[in-house]
Amino acid sequence: MSLVINHNMMAANATRNLSNSYGKLAVSTRRLSSGLRVGTSSDDAAGLAVRELMRANIASLNQGVRNANDAVSMIQTADGALGVIDEKLIRMKELATQAATGTYTSDQRLIIDSEYQAMSSEITRIAKSTDFNGIYLLNGNLSGTTHSGTGLVPTGKLKVHFGNNNYSASDYYYVQINSATASSLGVGQGAGAGKAGRSISTQDLAQKALSALNKAIVSKDKIRANLGALQNRLSNTVQNLQIQAENLQSAESQISDVDVATEMTEFTRQQILTQSAVAMLGQANNLPKMAQQLLG
Known part of the structure; x- marks a missing residue:
């Protein structure tokens, strides 16, 4: 040189x-x-694209966990109210058994029936006032067999969404809660004229009310059993979502972390x-x- x-x-x-x-x-x-090993697209363009999709899915899964936990809280709220309704139905059956015996006068049966009707009214009040975040749970709004979310206010059964996509087999399912008002259970004045559980003001009506109350208790138990099964399912869903998010986070770390x-x-x-x-x-x-x- x-x-x-x-x-x-x-x-x-x-x-x-x-x-x-x-x-x-x-x-x-x-x-x-x-x-971060991948901080810009120039570090690893393909890796960055995969990482961002993973991050989106992780965020979605974590939100799905919160959605499922919210649904568990909602079910617990409904079940708690049904527990109170259960006590009212037990008291109503006790009153019906009391009125069914012949050792009481008609006036005394009317007094017993007044408490019976008060219990019935309280059941309806509880059913119509029990809500979770403004969603009424026991008044029949969630008893529909179909769901529609096209309007500002969804109708029918409640949809719990927890997955990354919108596939019914893996990303959501429905919570259906039948009405628990006194009329739906077939007890009290709301049961309608001629119904067995409408009143216990006479010995004959009181005896017939016992059968109606048994049916009401069974109907209420079916609602609670369905809610219990849904709660267990949601708890398992939460665990599965947490495992998915954890594994996906591990995979994202392999791509992204230095x-x-x-x-x-x-x-x-x-x-x-x-x-x-x-x-x-x-x-x-x-x-x-x-x-x-x-x-x-």
């Missing part, structure tokens, strides 16, 4: 190597400081190369001075 003064090729070569090493050092610094040991090795290597390039650039910049000695 000739000794020239117009072009310092050794300095240019050292500058290029310095720029390359310094750029890689900057990348290692960014990765180590952020903890291996600190490996990257620290690369950082040290590029740091040494950068320092060497800086030193050699300084030496290369001094080489043209040799020409001055020949000129001088």
Whole structure:
């Protein structure tokens, strides 16, 4: 190589190597400081695309866990109210048994019936007032066999969505709760004229009411049993969703997170190369001075 003064090729070569090493050092610094192997699309374009889809699914699964837990809370609210209704029905049967015996007068049966009707009214009040986040649970609004979410207010059975997509086999199912009002259970004045459980004001009506109350208790128990099964199913769904989210998070970590040991090795290597390039650039910049000695 000739000794020239117009072009310092050794300095240019050292500058290029310095720029390359310094750029890689900057990348290692960014990765180590952020903890991410894939921070920009230039790091791994395909990996970035896969990672973002995984992150979206992880966020969706975590929200699905919250959705399912909200549904469990809703079911617990309904079941708690049905537990109170259960006590009212038991008291009504006790009153019907009391009124069915012949040792009470008609006036006394009317007094007993007044409490019977009060219990019936309380059952209806509980059923119509029990709500979760503004959604009434026991008044029959959720008893429909079909669901429609096309309007601002969904109708029919309640849809619990917890999956990433919209497939009925894996992403959602429905919660259907039958009405638990006194009229639906067939007891009290709301049961309608001629119904066996309408009144216990006479001995005959009281005896007939016992059978109606048994049916009412069974109907209420069916609602509670259905809710219990749904709660268990939702609890299992929560566990499954948490496992899915955990495994997906692990897979996303393999793509996205930096291996600190490996990257620290690369950082040290590029740091040494950068320092060497800086030193050699300084030496290369001094080489043209040799020409001055020949000129001088």
